[in-house]
Amino acid sequence: MTESLSLEIRALHEVSLTVNGELKTVRAYPMERLLDVLRHQLGLTGAKEGCGEGECGSCSVLLNDALVNSCLVPVLQAKDADIVTIEGLAAGVQLDVLQEAFLKSGGAQCGICTPGMILAAHHLLRRKPNPTTEEIREGLSGNLCRCTGYIQIVEAVAEAARRRAAA
Amino acid sequence: MTGDHIVGVSVPRKEGRDKVTGRAQYVDDLTLPGMLFGATVRSQVPRSKIGKITFGPGIAWDEFIVVTARDIPGKNVIALIANDQPCLADGVVNHPEEPILLLAHSDRHLLPQAVAAVSIEYDQLPALFTVEQSETRSEVIWGSDNIFKSYLVEKGDVDGIWKKADYIVEGEYKTGAQEQLYIENNGMIASFDAQQGMTVWGSLQCPFYVHKALMALCNLTADKVRVVQMETGGAFGGKEEYPSMIAAHAALLAIKCGRPVKIIYDRLEDMAATTKRHPSRTRHRTALSKDGRILGGEIELTIDGGAYVTLSPVVLSRATIHAGGAYYWPNVRITAKAVATNAPPHGAFRGFGAPQSLFALERHMDRIAQVVGLSPVEIRKRNFLQPGQMTTTEQTVREPLDLVRLLDRALELSDYHAKKQRFAKENELGTSRKGIGIAAFLHGAGFTGSGERNLSSVVGVEGCADGTIKVLVSSTEFGQGTKTVLCQIAAETLGLPYENVEIAQADTDQVPNSGPTVASRTVMVVGKLVQSAALGIKQTLMGSGLLGDSYSAEQFRSACRTQVAAHGQFRSWARYEAPADVFWDDDKYRGEAYAAFAWAVYVAEATVDMTTYNVSVDDFLALQEVGKVLHPVLARGQIAGGVAQGIGYTLYEKVIWQNGRMQNGQMTNYIMPTSADLPVVRVFFEEMGNVHGAFGAKGIGELPMDGPAPAIVNAVEDALKVPFDSIPLLPEDVFEALLAKREPQSVGGVR
Numbered sequence: 001m002t003e004s005l006s007l008e009i010r011a012l013h014e015v016s017l018t019v020n021g022e023l024k025t026v027r028a029y030p031m032e033r034l035l036d037v038l039r040h041q042l043g044l045t046g047a048k049e050g051c052g053e054g055e056c057g058s059c060s061v062l063l064n065d066a067l068v069n070s071c072l073v074p075v076l077q078a079k080d081a082d083i084v085t086i087e088g089l090a091a092g093v094q095l096d097v098l099q100e101a102f103l104k105s106g107g108a109q110c111g112i113c114t115p116g117m118i119l120a121a122h123h124l125l126r127r128k129p130n131p132t133t134e135e136i137r138e139g140l141s142g143n144l145c146r147c148t149g150y151i152q153i154v155e156a157v158a159e160a161a162r163r164r165a166a167a
Numbered sequence: 168m169t170g171d172h173i174v175g176v177s178v179p180r181k182e183g184r185d186k187v188t189g190r191a192q193y194v195d196d197l198t199l200p201g202m203l204f205g206a207t208v209r210s211q212v213p214r215s216k217i218g219k220i221t222f223g224p225g226i227a228w229d230e231f232i233v234v235t236a237r238d239i240p241g242k243n244v245i246a247l248i249a250n251d252q253p254c255l256a257d258g259v260v261n262h263p264e265e266p267i268l269l270l271a272h273s274d275r276h277l278l279p280q281a282v283a284a285v286s287i288e289y290d291q292l293p294a295l296f297t298v299e300q301s302e303t304r305s306e307v308i309w310g311s312d313n314i315f316k317s318y319l320v321e322k323g324d325v326d327g328i329w330k331k332a333d334y335i336v337e338g339e340y341k342t343g344a345q346e347q348l349y350i351e352n353n354g355m356i357a358s359f360d361a362q363q364g365m366t367v368w369g370s371l372q373c374p375f376y377v378h379k380a381l382m383a384l385c386n387l388t389a390d391k392v393r394v395v396q397m398e399t400g401g402a403f404g405g406k407e408e409y410p411s412m413i414a415a416h417a418a419l420l421a422i423k424c425g426r427p428v429k430i431i432y433d434r435l436e437d438m439a440a441t442t443k444r445h446p447s448r449t450r451h452r453t454a455l456s457k458d459g460r461i462l463g464g465e466i467e468l469t470i471d472g473g474a475y476v477t478l479s480p481v482v483l484s485r486a487t488i489h490a491g492g493a494y495y496w497p498n499v500r501i502t503a504k505a506v507a508t509n510a511p512p513h514g515a516f517r518g519f520g521a522p523q524s525l526f527a528l529e530r531h532m533d534r535i536a537q538v539v540g541l542s543p544v545e546i547r548k549r550n551f552l553q554p555g556q557m558t559t560t561e562q563t564v565r566e567p568l569d570l571v572r573l574l575d576r577a578l579e580l581s582d583y584h585a586k587k588q589r590f591a592k593e594n595e596l597g598t599s600r601k602g603i604g605i606a607a608f609l610h611g612a613g614f615t616g617s618g619e620r621n622l623s624s625v626v627g628v629e630g631c632a633d634g635t636i637k638v639l640v641s642s643t644e645f646g647q648g649t650k651t652v653l654c655q656i657a658a659e660t661l662g663l664p665y666e667n668v669e670i671a672q673a674d675t676d677q678v679p680n681s682g683p684t685v686a687s688r689t690v691m692v693v694g695k696l697v698q699s700a701a702l703g704i705k706q707t708l709m710g711s712g713l714l715g716d717s718y719s720a721e722q723f724r725s726a727c728r729t730q731v732a733a734h735g736q737f738r739s740w741a742r743y744e745a746p747a748d749v750f751w752d753d754d755k756y757r758g759e760a761y762a763a764f765a766w767a768v769y770v771a772e773a774t775v776d777m778t779t780y781n782v783s784v785d786d787f788l789a790l791q792e793v794g795k796v797l798h799p800v801l802a803r804g805q806i807a808g809g810v811a812q813g814i815g816y817t818l819y820e821k822v823i824w825q826n827g828r829m830q831n832g833q834m835t836n837y838i839m840p841t842s843a844d845l846p847v848v849r850v851f852f853e854e855m856g857n858v859h860g861a862f863g864a865k866g867i868g869e870l871p872m873d874g875p876a877p878a879i880v881n882a883v884e885d886a887l888k889v890p891f892d893s894i895p896l897l898p899e900d901v902f903e904a905l906l907a908k909r910e911p912q913s914v915g916g917v918r
Contacts, residue, residue: 045196046189048400050350051434055834058350086189099187103179106800109808110646111186112351112400118187141843144834146348146401147646149811150842152804 017078019044020088028075035059035070037078038085046086046115050144057143060116061085067123067142086115089122097167098122098160107156109147117143121157130161174659174862177800181650181670182398194354194370194397199427202356203232204275205420206430208268208285209440210260213296213509213827214308217258217267218288226284232271232424239419241386245411246379249315249476252512254384254415260289261308262474262511263828264440266412271420271428294509296827298448298471301506308474309507315472316480316505318487320559320756323498328463332454336535340451340527341893342876344471344822345444345815346829347516348839349645351400353410353441354431357417364391365418370399371410373683374641378675380411381418396673399645403812404515406645407685408478409441438832442514443822445470445482445505449490449527459539461550463498466490468524472505473512479505482513484615486520488760489873491559492528493570493609494550499559510827515685517809518872521610522816529606529877530892533884543881544583547574547607560760566855570766573792573853574607577768580851581788586772587885594886600775601785604881606874607768611761612866613688613859616751619762623743624682626696628657630704630737634724636661638670639738640681642693646808647868648801649689655797656694656861660701663720679740687866690797691763694861696741703739746859762859765866767791769810769874773882780898780905782818782883784846791870792853795863802867807848809871815839817876821895 012027019042026041038044038061047070050056054069061070062084089096098118101107108114117140124131124139131139136157137150145153185191222228236243236257243257244250256267270281293306301313309315329335355369364387371377374394381392394414399406413430420428432440453464468490472479487503536546551570557563578584583603590601613619627639638657644650654668661668671677681693704727708714713726731737751758772786789806796802819838823830831837857865880891889904 039196044189045192048193048351049195050352051834053434053833053835056350090188095184095187102187103183104800106177106180106804108180108183108186109648109804110349110351110401111182111191111398112193112349114186115189137842141841144350144839144841146350146403146812146839147808148804149807149809149845149848151807151845151847152800154842 013076015075015079017081017083019083020085026075030076031074033071034073034075034078037075038070044085044087048112048115050112055144056113057120058113058116060119060143062119062123067120084119086119089118097163098157101156101160101163105156105159106152107148113143113145117145117153121160124157125161125164130165133158172659173655173665174797175795177798178651178655178665180648181654182644191398193351193400194356194368195431197356197368197397199356199358202427202429203271203273203420203424204278205269205271205417205428206278206282207266207416208270208282210256210263210265210267211287212260212289212291213263214292214294215260216290216292217256217260218290220268221286223284223286226281230272231281232420234269234419234423238423239384240422241384244383245415246383247376247408247411247477248480252475252477254412262509263826264511266416269416269420271424294827296508296510296824298446298469298506298508301508308509313507314504315476315507316483318483318501318503318756320487320499320501322496322559322561323463325463325465325498325500328454328498332462333457334455334538335452336455336531336538337452338450338531338534339892340449340530342447342523342526343895344446344513345516345820346438346822346837347403347405349401349403349405352432352434352437353406353413354429355410355413355417356427356429357414357421358427359418359421359425364393366393366395367414367417368395368397369410369414370406371396372399372402372406372643372645372685374643374673374675375680376408376683377411377414380415384415385418385422392675394675396643399643402645403517404519404685405442407515407683409514434834435832438837439829440511442477442512444516445472445479445513445520445523447486447523449524451527451531453531453535455535455539459541459546459549461494461496463496466499466501468501468503470505470520470523471508471510471513473508473510475512477512478514481615482515482520484520485611486524487756488560488611488615489521489609490524490528492525493552493607493766495552495556496559501559508827510824517812518869519686521869522872522876525608525873526876526894529608530880533881534890543605544574544578551607558760561757562759566857568766570607573766573790574768577605577770577788577790580790580849581770581786583770590886598777600777600886601772602882602884602886603770603772604878604885605768605770606878606881608873609764609766610687610866610870610873612691612763612765613761614686616758616760617753619692619743620745622682624693624696625679625740625742626681626693626700627679628697628700628704628739630727630730632728632731634727636663636668636704638668638697639678640670640693640697641673641675641678642681642689643673643684647689647805648798649684651801652690652797653694653697656697657701659862660698661705661723663723667720667724687868687870690864691860691866692743694864695859696743698861699741700739703741707739763794763857763865765791765793765870767870767874769878771875771878771882773879773886775883775886775901780901782896782901784814784879787846787848789848789871789874790851790853792855793867793870794857794860794865795854796852797862797864802852803850805867806850806871809868810848810875811840811845813872813875814845814879817879817894818896821897
């Protein structure tokens with residue numbers, strides 16, 4: 001059993017998944033990280049590796065509307081799934097309200113946590129369109145930022161919520 | 168001219184759109200054709216002779232590129248200050264994680280197993296791990312006395328003051344190492360071609376530091392080395408000197424294999440092997456008059472530099488000059504030294520020595536207040552530096568400084584007095600204790616002493632063929648907003664819309680050496696040069712009659728286009744010139760230490776949970792005087808972010824050492840604050856003009872790192888009435904201190 005399992009793990013598999021609305025088929029090892037498949041095979045480098053163990057959240061993507069650390073997801077687990085990365089958030093040149101709010105409020109400094117942070121915020125606003133400050137802080141607590149102290153990020157999310165509500 | 172101000176307005180970040188869309192290119196996002204991946208085999212022991220190296224079984228070694236010290240074309244050294252740190256260990260190692268050899272392969276997944284399969288025989292030597300061990304000189308591990316650098320600052324007659332003193336207050340204070348913990352790990356790509364020379368792309372702060380290091384290592388002339396900064400995902404000093412090492416490694420592999428090589432550290436390697444903030448120990452002995460005025464004092468400051476000199480002399484310099492803080496010392500003697508231990512070299516980290524010596528001083532001021540019987544507020548007010556007085560290095564305060572007013576405003580904004588009373592009352596009940604603490608401090612902007620004169624930075628501004636303006640600097644963007652603010656300065660100087668000004672990528676082939684992006688110098692020093700160079704552009708266009716005294720943006724563009732069409736490349740340069748009245752004596756450590764100081768008062772409110780001994784910061788007020796604020800959103804972001812790192816330094820971030828090696832090099836066990844842990848930092852600015860910076864700006868980036876630790880620990884003492892003199896202060900430390908306080912009573916009671 002061990003031998004067949006290890007053969008299975010070492011063999012390339014064909015995996016289909018929908019990424020930012022497009023159906024993609026990749027050949028990958030089953031335990032290959034979704035993060036690596038996105039970055040190396042699909043050229044979507046917006047998701048970043050910060051820690052490789054699910055602590056920092058800079059590799060965050062949406063998998064069937066759930067926020068996941070793509071460094072912890074084997075690609076086989078993403079088979080037939082619907083994935084949204086930061087590249088899928090803006091509609092063409094038109095930025096998402098969240099992206100605009102991050103720009104205006106100073107929510108992005110060095111930018112390395114920003115794609116994951118914006119996706120975490122997007123996920124939060126889907127569940128809670130009018131979050132309190134506490135809910136924003138709690139909702140983003142899986143995404144580490146070393147630059148901002150989070151204040152301007154929290155303000156950006158609150159601003160985006162207000163603008164979405166007004167739209 | 169448009170007439171609208173650009174400086175002082177929160178314009179959009181130049182690279183902001185790329186950052187929020189995920190398009191910004193960091194080094195790991197770049198792939199070159201035929202590129203291999205590199206990895207580093209590191210020392211497993213602190214201090215040792217290196218014996219036999221064996222390439223173990225189970226690895227297809229013929230597929231790997233292997234580089235040792237013998238492959239280095241030039242000098243085996245990372246050129247910086249003392250040039251004592253090898254690029255690859257040759258025969259001996261002096262700290263754990265010291266690089267010994269390098270591997271490269273086209274499949275990055277094969278590298279970890281290969282690194283693990285290299286076995287190295289060690290013939291270990293005795294090692295030193297603490298400042299105290301280093302001081303005993305039981306082993307001499309560096310030079311003749313284990314001392315990398317020492318400074319002596321003397322002002323007045325310290326020896327004569329003790330007999331005049333009504334009080335003598337002593338204290339010893341310690342700070343721990345701190346990891347910069349930028350979210351983007353270190354990384355470099357190198358490509359070598361015998362004709363073109365060496366090119367590296369990387370995550371870095373100082374392109375010309377890397378440039379200098381590669382020239383010496385590869386034995387190449389300046390024109391054969393090119394360093395390009397990619398978008399950099401946080402740095403905080405952590406990408407000041409160590410990137411030269413990684414670039415050197417990638418370069419050696421690239422030379423050997425003739426293909427581009429990428430080295431990206433994982434988190435564990437980055438945390439264990441690269442630099443951290445210097446641990447420190449500071450001793451104060453202070454003489455005071457009956458009414459609480461400082462008569463003088465001795466300050467003895469020691470920092471742990473790790474195994475090689477690297478930047479320790481410069482860090483020590485800043486620690487030394489900041490040791491007397493924002494107070495007037497009629498007499499003082501500061502003795503400072505950086506010592507060697509067998510740990511990876513400690514290095515640059517935001518604040519650069521000042522957080523260490525200011526933690527000691529601002530804790531000591533609270534101790535003095537208790538001994539003298541004054542409040543923490545009053546002891547500070549009685550000793551603040553005033554205009555016309557001289558700092559410890561005998562630099563006269565020439566600006567209209569009013570620290571009493573700054574402190575009073577901070578107390579008012581934080582509702583200090585009412586809260587202090589209320590907490591004292593409420594602390595008698597309940598399962599938590601609250602306290603409030605203050606720290607008053609300063610931070611010098613720019614290089615210390617003669618540093619700026621020696622750097623002799625150059626900045627260029629180019630009028631382009633399409634009529635737009637391009638700023639040419641080696642100053643790098645890594646979150647602070649360098650690109651944005653320098654473009655604002657050029658636009659304001661030229662009276663052009665912000666959108667008409669761009670900034671070149673920091674590429675040593677394209678930009679002049681405007682110095683390293685460190686020491687809170689970018690806006691104040693480089694910004695001023697951008698202003699001068701931009702003025703040169705305007706004067707040339709006016710002088711040639713292409714531009715009148717008043718003009719529209721379109722008229723400027725047209726004039727610029729005409730100039731380029733007629734005369735070709737149109738550039739204006741500005742080089743730093745030290746003001747005539749700036750005097751600094753490197754031997755006596757006396758004179759104008761910095762062109763300008765920023766001043767601040769921070770107030771922290773903390774709660775100690777008496778069940779878990781967890782300390783949380785409930786409110787944080789940061790009031791500072793930083794000259795003109797050029798971009799309010801960015802400036803606030805710098806302060807809030809710096810305070811967050813300061814809170815981490817104080818209450819969360821503890822490096823666990825064992826035999827010189829970090830044991831907790833992961834984000835799971837080295838804990839930095841999350842959005843759920845931090846208070847709202849309330850940021851306020853006072854603006855007092857400064858003649859040295861562009862449009863009156865001073866340095867801002869490092870200042871907020873200095874104040875949180877003492878303010879918070881002062882608040883914890885206020886809450887618990889127990890003094891804490893070292894950081895980090897974790898729940899177990901609070902618990903032990905409270906236990907120690909209770910112990911004598913309980914012993915008496917039980918027996």
